[in-house]
Each structure stands twice: as C-alpha cells, then as structure tokens.
Amino acid sequence: MSSVIKAMVRKAAPHFEGAAWHNGFKNISLKDYSGRYLVFFSYPLDFTFVCPTEILQFSDRIKDFDKLNTSVVGWSIDSKFSHMEWVQKPREKGGLGGLEYPLLSDITKKISRDYGVLIEDPNDPDCGVTARGTFIIDGNGILRYMGINDLPVGRSVDEVLRLVEAFQYTDKHGEVCPAGWEKGKHTMHPDHASSKTQDYWAKVHAKR
Numbered sequence: 001m002s003s004v005i006k007a008m009v010r011k012a013a014p015h016f017e018g019a020a021w022h023n024g025f026k027n028i029s030l031k032d033y034s035g036r037y038l039v040f041f042s043y044p045l046d047f048t049f050v051c052p053t054e055i056l057q058f059s060d061r062i063k064d065f066d067k068l069n070t071s072v073v074g075w076s077i078d079s080k081f082s083h084m085e086w087v088q089k090p091r092e093k094g095g096l097g098g099l100e101y102p103l104l105s106d107i108t109k110k111i112s113r114d115y116g117v118l119i120e121d122p123n124d125p126d127c128g129v130t131a132r133g134t135f136i137i138d139g140n141g142i143l144r145y146m147g148i149n150d151l152p153v154g155r156s157v158d159e160v161l162r163l164v165e166a167f168q169y170t171d172k173h174g175e176v177c178p179a180g181w182e183k184g185k186h187t188m189h190p191d192h193a194s195s196k197t198q199d200y201w202a203k204v205h206a207k208r
Helices: 050-060 062-067 080-088 110-114 157-173 195-203
Strands: 017-021 025-029 037-042 070-076 103-105 132-137 143-149
Touching: 017 080, 037 050, 037 157, 050 062, 050 070, 050 157, 062 070, 062 157, 080 103, 132 157, 143 157
Parallel strands: 037 070, 070 103
Antiparallel strands: 017 025, 017 103, 037 132, 132 143
16 A cells, blocks of 8 residues: 655644553543644554663653653554553563553554555565654644654664754754754854854864
8 A cells, every 4th residue: 555655844743643551541642742842753563672672761761851841752553452561561571661651552554654654565574564753843733853763773862852952942043053963062053154153164163
C-alpha cells in the first residue's frame, strides 16, 4: 500500500489522536499539547531491544524537557494493552518499570503513515513496523524538526534536547544557531551586516 507522507517541516504537524497508557488508559491528541513544545517519537515495537533504551532515556530526562516547557509522547503500532503490560513489567524482567510520559497506540497505523515512518515494502522483513522517527512540534502545532533512524541504531536524547533548546532560542531572539550550538555559545543574526554576525565570523568562524 502506498502512502502520502503528510509531515513536513514548517507546516502544521499532522493531527494525531488515540488511546495511550500513562498511569492508566487515556485518550490523547495533538491538541492536548497546544502552547507547549512536543517531542513526538516512534519506535518499532514493544518488548524489543534498542527501543527500551531510548524510551527509558526520554523518561529519565523528563525534568530536562519540563524545564523547556516540552512534553514527550512515544508511539508504536502496538495496542494500548501491550503498552500497559510493558510499562508495568519490572525492568529486571525486560519491562520498562514505569514511565514519565504516555505511550500512544497506533494500531491502525494511520499516525505512522501520516508521519512517514511506516515500513510498507512487502519484501522487507520488517514490513508493518515503524522506523525510529523523531518529530519536534512547537506550541503552535508547527513541525520544526523531523529525523528518521533505521531500526538498528538508537537516537540521542541529548541531541533532541539540544534541538528543542536551539529552536526555542531562535523563537525568542530571532537569531540563528550555528552547528553544534549549545546554550551560552555564540549565535548570529541572519544578516551579513549585523554586528553580532560579524563578531561571530571574527571570534569563532575565523578560528576553525
């Protein structure tokens, strides 16, 4: 089945809604996160190998996301019942042992198609599951970042936090953040005549 990918940076993020598990079953949607940044990420399947390492890192860093007025939601094609069992199962037995944010069920695979992460090639042994998609959506519902990992390699939560902080900095200050920017480092105005840009060229760029 062919897909029309709806997710596009600088456009409104595709709407999502569905059943999730977070200390109980609940229905959540994109509208619930209006006014906050949202890190919305997909992973292949519950009860797998790389997936819990990422999911738990996001959970362990939830206070860092909170400081940035940012929520986190994960999703896969598993049912809400599978999410419940995995979250409640102790870590020493292969479970997540609790989680600080919701896991959304995309059992219809609509969300995965809309965000362009569903593997649909019938000749692919992983057909039917999702790649590791990471989407940063701002408080106005605009998609600011999208990245997709193939299944074998997990993503960096530190990098996701860095990206959120950088986008929020540009929102507030109207400046641009160079490669590898972190809080406290030099930025530029998107204007060659700007004194701040000239200062960046002289103090940082010229020394590379």
